[in-house]
Amino acid sequence: MKFYSFFNSSTSWRVRIALALKGLEPDFHGVNIRAGMHHDADYVHKINPSATVPAIVDNGFNLGQSLAIIDWLDGKYPEPRLIPAEPVLRARVLEFSYLVACDIHPVNNLRILKYLQDVLKVSPQQKDEWYAHWLAEGMAAVERLLARANEIYSGPWCFGAQPTLADCCLIPQFGNAQRMGCDMAPYRRARAVFDHAAVHPAFVKSEAKNQPDYIPPPHAAAPASSPSKDNIKA
Ligand SMILES: N[C@@H](CCC(=O)N[C@@H](CS)C(=O)NCC(=O)O)C(=O)O
The missing domain is CATH 1.20.1050.10 (Glutathione S-transferase Yfyf (Class Pi); Chain A, domain 2)
Incomplete structure (x- = not known):
């Protein structure tokens, strides 16, 4: 399975949690959405027509939308179930x-x-x-x-x-x-x-x-006494 993710994307993070809970280790592909990589023609046409992260390609089946991906994972890899049956x-x-x-x-x-x-x-x-x-x-x-x-x-x-x-x-x-x-x-x-x-x-x-594509925020080297936020939303 291939997994397309951006480290600061909360929707990618949802899927990362699901993958980790199920013990799955897909091939990781970083898509830097701050750099606009989610608009690359190959990504949009072959991986995720929504031009967003996350996406997976599982045995040739490509799927976007984090909740649909987690539902797919639940169907194929049911342990542990994340969308309960009851x-x-x-x-x-x-x-x-x-x-x-x-x-x-x-x-x-x-x-x-x-x-x-x-x-x-x-x-x-x-x-x-x-x-x-x-x-x-x-x-x-x-x-x-x-x-x-x-x-x-x-x-x-x-x-x-x-x-x-x-x-x-x-x-x-x-x-x-x-x-x-x-x-x-x-x-x-x-x-x-x-x-x-x-x-x-x-x-x-x-x-x-x-995450393998993690980029530390610019203030990471600042002393702990002067915290500042990484204000670039993904
Ligand atoms: N509903 C979609 C939302 C996906 C989405 O918008 N992801 C954000 C990152 S958290 C993104 O790719 N944003 C790109 C943009 O806004 O240009 C999902 O759950 O997968």
Whole structure:
């Protein structure tokens, strides 16, 4: 299997978590979306017509869309299942995952922020305000869904004792928002899941800094006393 990913892409990160949880080791192909590689004709025509990451090619079958890829992986490599079979849990996991994937992520995607800045000429500060506003609105909903889930499913993950698609979606969204400098302290339930994932081997393996195409942020050499954010959204 070939896997097309960008280290800072939260949608690639979702699939990286799924691959790591299932113990799969695909051939890695870095696609630098900051450099526009996702628009290369070969990539668009042969790998992912959506001109986005992630994508996989599995025995000649090419597939984009992170949630469709994870569903495909679940079908072919069912252990562990990330989209549960039991109807109520499945519906809850999908409801949560779509909140992140369909409501939170798209408005803060790279091309949206670039359009705001390059075409509509908003200032970098306004662009950050846009990101923080939609992130906060979405995360408030995440907390409400987690509060309801916690009444029924007990365990360290979004929906109980095992990680699911919901965790594949939440962790990258939380991590990227943190990198963008958002205050994540108000999201107590999401943070608890994030902290738990931070020491889980599959989740650690999937982190941006552990990817072959990782590029350290320009401020990486700065002293720890002067933290600054890597404010380039992927
Ligand atoms: N819904 C798609 C979104 C894919 C997507 O937009 N990925 C981002 C990176 S996180 C991307 O490739 N952005 C390129 C751009 O915005 O130009 C998925 O879940 O795979």
